[in-house]
Amino acid sequence: MTTMIELTEFRVGRGDGSRRPREDALPEHLDYRDDGCTVFPSCLSCPLPRCRYDVPGGARAMLNVTRDAEIRRMREEGDLPVDEIASRFRVSRRTVFRVLTPKRVESVGGAA
Numbered sequence: 592m593t594t595m596i597e598l599t600e601f602r603v604g605r606g607d608g609s610r611r612p613r614e615d616a617l618p619e620h621l622d623y624r625d626d627g628c629t630v631f632p633s634c635l636s637c638p639l640p641r642c643r644y645d646v647p648g649g650a651r652a653m654l655n656v657t658r659d660a661e662i663r664r665m666r667e668e669g670d671l672p673v674d675e676i677a678s679r680f681r682v683s684r685r686t687v688f689r690v691l692t693p694k695r696v697e698s699v700g701g702a703a
Contacts (some may be wrong), residue, residue, distance in 0.1 A: 659690045666691055 630650050631637040643650040658680060665671050665679075666687075677687045 662687060662690045 625633050625635050627633045627637070628643060630639065630643055634642070639650075639653065641653070643653065646653055648655075662676055662680065665676055666673075673684050673687045673691075677684050680687075
């Protein structure tokens with residue numbers, strides 16, 4: 592006894608079987624070159640916690656977060672003068688004051 596199996600084309604769509612999925616819809620068909628960026632040569636092995644292109648301000652902003660925290664710590668714990676902190680980080684006095692000034696919280700919906 593021989594069993595005959597009939598193969599039919601499987602279609603995905605609205606349920607009426609009229610549309611096939613796009614060939615390039617699946618990630619397996621994606622031609623991805625891992626060129627990296629100016630920070631690291633490979634995206635898939637990059638040491639940054641977030642991609643520099645996903646952060647507003649890019650890589651510089653990510654590095655400034657660490658620098659700013661260190662400036663605040665040095666000012667609070669060591670009570671160093673602004674000129675000394677500026678020379679250690681090779682930034683201007685204005686940058687140090689900008690980091691040390693608390694940010695204003697803007698009210699939502701205008702003046703209260």
